[in-house]
Amino acid sequence: MDGAKKKKSAFSRIFGFREAGVLLALIILCLAIGTINPVFFSFRNIIKVLRQFSAIGIISVGSAFIIITGGIDLSVGSFMAFGAVGTAKMIADGVPPILALLVILGIAGCCGMISGLIVVKIKLNPFIVTLAMMNIISGVTYLITNGIPVAFNNYLNFLGKDFMTIPVSIFIMIIVMIIGAILLSKTEFGRKIYAVGGNGMAAKLSGINVDKTKCTAYIMTSVLAALTGIITCANLSSGDVSTGSGYELNVIAACAIGGCSLSGGEGTILGVFIGAAILGVIKNGFVLLMIPASWQTITIGIVIILACTLDQLKHKKSEA
Amino acid sequence: MTDVILSVQHLSKSFPGVKVLNDINIDFRKGTVHAIVGENGAGKSTFMNIVFGVYTDFNGKMILDGKETKFASPMEAQHSGIAMVHQENSLIPYLSVMDNIFLGHYPKKGFFIDKSTLRKKTDVLLGELNIKEITPDSIVDRLSVAQRQLVEIVKALSLDARLLMLDEPTASLTITESQHLMRVISQLREKGVAIVYVSHKLDEVFEIADEISVLRDGEMIRHLDKAEFDHDQVVYYMIGRKLQEYDSSEKGSGDFTARKEIIRVEHLSRRNELHDISFSAKEGEILGFGGLVGAGRSELMEAIFGFDRYSSGEIFIGSKKVEITNPVHAIENGIALVPEERKQKGIFARLSIMENINVVSYKNLKNGRLISSRKERDSAEKYVEDLRIRTTSIMKMLGQLSGGNQQKVILARWLRLSPKILILDEPTHGIDIGAKEEIYKIIRQLASEGTTILLVSSEMDELIRLSDRVVVMREGYLKGILERDELSQTNIMKLAI
Numbered sequence: 143m144d145g146a147k148k149k150k151s152a153f154s155r156i157f158g159f160r161e162a163g164v165l166l167a168l169i170i171l172c173l174a175i176g177t178i179n180p181v182f183f184s185f186r187n188i189i190k191v192l193r194q195f196s197a198i199g200i201i202s203v204g205s206a207f208i209i210i211t212g213g214i215d216l217s218v219g220s221f222m223a224f225g226a227v228g229t230a231k232m233i234a235d236g237v238p239p240i241l242a243l244l245v246i247l248g249i250a251g252c253c254g255m256i257s258g259l260i261v262v263k264i265k266l267n268p269f270i271v272t273l274a275m276m277n278i279i280s281g282v283t284y285l286i287t288n289g290i291p292v293a294f295n296n297y298l299n300f301l302g303k304d305f306m307t308i309p310v311s312i313f314i315m316i317i318v319m320i321i322g323a324i325l326l327s328k329t330e331f332g333r334k335i336y337a338v339g340g341n342g343m344a345a346k347l348s349g350i351n352v353d354k355t356k357c358t359a360y361i362m363t364s365v366l367a368a369l370t371g372i373i374t375c376a377n378l379s380s381g382d383v384s385t386g387s388g389y390e391l392n393v394i395a396a397c398a399i400g401g402c403s404l405s406g407g408e409g410t411i412l413g414v415f416i417g418a419a420i421l422g423v424i425k426n427g428f429v430l431l432m433i434p435a436s437w438q439t440i441t442i443g444i445v446i447i448l449a450c451t452l453d454q455l456k457h458k459k460s461e462a
Numbered sequence: 463m464t465d466v467i468l469s470v471q472h473l474s475k476s477f478p479g480v481k482v483l484n485d486i487n488i489d490f491r492k493g494t495v496h497a498i499v500g501e502n503g504a505g506k507s508t509f510m511n512i513v514f515g516v517y518t519d520f521n522g523k524m525i526l527d528g529k530e531t532k533f534a535s536p537m538e539a540q541h542s543g544i545a546m547v548h549q550e551n552s553l554i555p556y557l558s559v560m561d562n563i564f565l566g567h568y569p570k571k572g573f574f575i576d577k578s579t580l581r582k583k584t585d586v587l588l589g590e591l592n593i594k595e596i597t598p599d600s601i602v603d604r605l606s607v608a609q610r611q612l613v614e615i616v617k618a619l620s621l622d623a624r625l626l627m628l629d630e631p632t633a634s635l636t637i638t639e640s641q642h643l644m645r646v647i648s649q650l651r652e653k654g655v656a657i658v659y660v661s662h663k664l665d666e667v668f669e670i671a672d673e674i675s676v677l678r679d680g681e682m683i684r685h686l687d688k689a690e691f692d693h694d695q696v697v698y699y700m701i702g703r704k705l706q707e708y709d710s711s712e713k714g715s716g717d718f719t720a721r722k723e724i725i726r727v728e729h730l731s732r733r734n735e736l737h738d739i740s741f742s743a744k745e746g747e748i749l750g751f752g753g754l755v756g757a758g759r760s761e762l763m764e765a766i767f768g769f770d771r772y773s774s775g776e777i778f779i780g781s782k783k784v785e786i787t788n789p790v791h792a793i794e795n796g797i798a799l800v801p802e803e804r805k806q807k808g809i810f811a812r813l814s815i816m817e818n819i820n821v822v823s824y825k826n827l828k829n830g831r832l833i834s835s836r837k838e839r840d841s842a843e844k845y846v847e848d849l850r851i852r853t854t855s856i857m858k859m860l861g862q863l864s865g866g867n868q869q870k871v872i873l874a875r876w877l878r879l880s881p882k883i884l885i886l887d888e889p890t891h892g893i894d895i896g897a898k899e900e901i902y903k904i905i906r907q908l909a910s911e912g913t914t915i916l917l918v919s920s921e922m923d924e925l926i927r928l929s930d931r932v933v934v935m936r937e938g939y940l941k942g943i944l945e946r947d948e949l950s951q952t953n954i955m956k957l958a959i
Binding site: 337340343347 | 767769788789790792793799801806807808809810811812813817820821822824825828831832833875
């Protein structure tokens, strides 16, 4: 009896955590693809997959913070383009690369703060605010170079290269994920994020500065998006206005698959990582299996619905 | 017994692992108000949900007009003449009253809604119940809670309901509003509608009901006819034991002259809501705040706590004047607030009990910059034990606990900070009698340890039993402060109305 109990608790400790469902889906997906085409499991291919979803992975960390507070950010794609083009242009104009990088991240942070302030002070819907911000930032990015790509050749290119045969962007993603996970689960700030999204009024009455907490999440996300844009730019050796187009929705998809509730209050960085990984594996797998790209997006759509349904069922069960 | 509309026989229902209803037999008669009373968790809601067709999986029979019936959904129940007004509002805020009432069964002209018939029908329904203050075109969002409640009832009746179930209909109404509702219910009774009335407020039940069924732990304990109504007996049946007699020695000496003054409020005002409020409270004193719902008591507490700003006036903590513009300042000054609406303002339903307890005190639970899992767990476990919060695990989501246990968790949250001043706004609202007693005990214990308590309550018994003095408010004005020997229901009501 006692033994059975213990066994069960060990079992639930391993598989009972929130992300177990999507993790299982990821494993099955990998095994299926790998069985059909063993190339999938080669070191080179795994690295390729990781690099492919590293951009989404990095931004998703910020987006997860926003979504857990009950918000949403549609402007991350345009911040990527801004990061890429802005940095490339400043460097081309003679600004030292590291300074250009810091200035652009700073500007992105300020713009994120503006989004955040509009959300908390004027109380506009974050969907609308970030939709507007997306348009503004895209326009500004276009203005910088009139849409012409700018060459990017300086020591910052290492961000897009390999380090010990592994792309630097993967290291960056892992570092950002670890910091994000610690912030969210181990610090007061993280707990505030959950509280604000779970019940804003109760959070305010618990002495939490709701406005500041929300704003911080928007600032973080904009900075991470701009940073990702710079990494992409370093990889392509060119700052292009089309960088990051469509990323805003992929990032939201990664968060949703990973278990972030769009009504706020729920989500983990581990979940978001798995969500981003599933997107990456589907993209890579479909290429390996030579399935037309249109099926990729159809599959991603189905996966989003399945993942969220799974979450919903779990809630029903735990609330009964 | 031809006047029996619905007869429920041998009804039992289990959820995985728990039997929530066991062999219940009740008859509902035409033109009769049948009250169902019981503590939270007694099975009242489950019972109503079965009758209304929400739960379809149960044992037993339901006999409607002499024929055995089984509803597959609430819609079927409605079409058979059974209506239910839920505790939570189910109206659509930005639609008009008539739209809300006839949503789902609009009168039509071809493809289009027949607006003039719609308006006429709504007028008739409102007129039948003498509801004059609501027009068919009023937008629900602009109505008061009480008016919405009436719209809910009219909506339920629009389908020619013969059996109307009301779940805690007066929970958020003022006394005058409740009285209006009572009149409406009486009219329905005269029209021959069978009414099922579920409420915690026994006074109200005794006033309106013709018969009472008492449930406890899913069992039908007793059925009483009007002649057998007796407050103490009903309470005894509900909780299965005698309620503790009120004992005046529960209070301290009541002499606070030598004690330190902890909080003094002077001429506090906020436009249209609070007018020139002044009072003070001493160390270890329980200062009650009486008045009708809407008298401005919650607004006053939220102003003191910095949730809403006050436009003029001064607050002194100790002897120091403080400027409180947000809850952070209040907490720094040793003030804690357990707010009125637990669900909206208190709990984080999806977060664990542990996180709910610790949410205001992470500063003290860190190792360096990071939160220590051990400290966090220990802190929560200590309070779960101290306040006897009933749960299998501190990791359970708070939304899964009963109201009484949720309230204890919120108390724990604030006790964790050892506040000098604890503001309790309707601390036992919607909580069953057993848990209430435990919360009273905690409140008294805190006061005897020197915490100053500001207690807002609409329950007279509670206010009189716990308070050392009572401030009575009406429409945003302070109408008087009653000393301990003046405390009585009549004295409070005299000032409150």
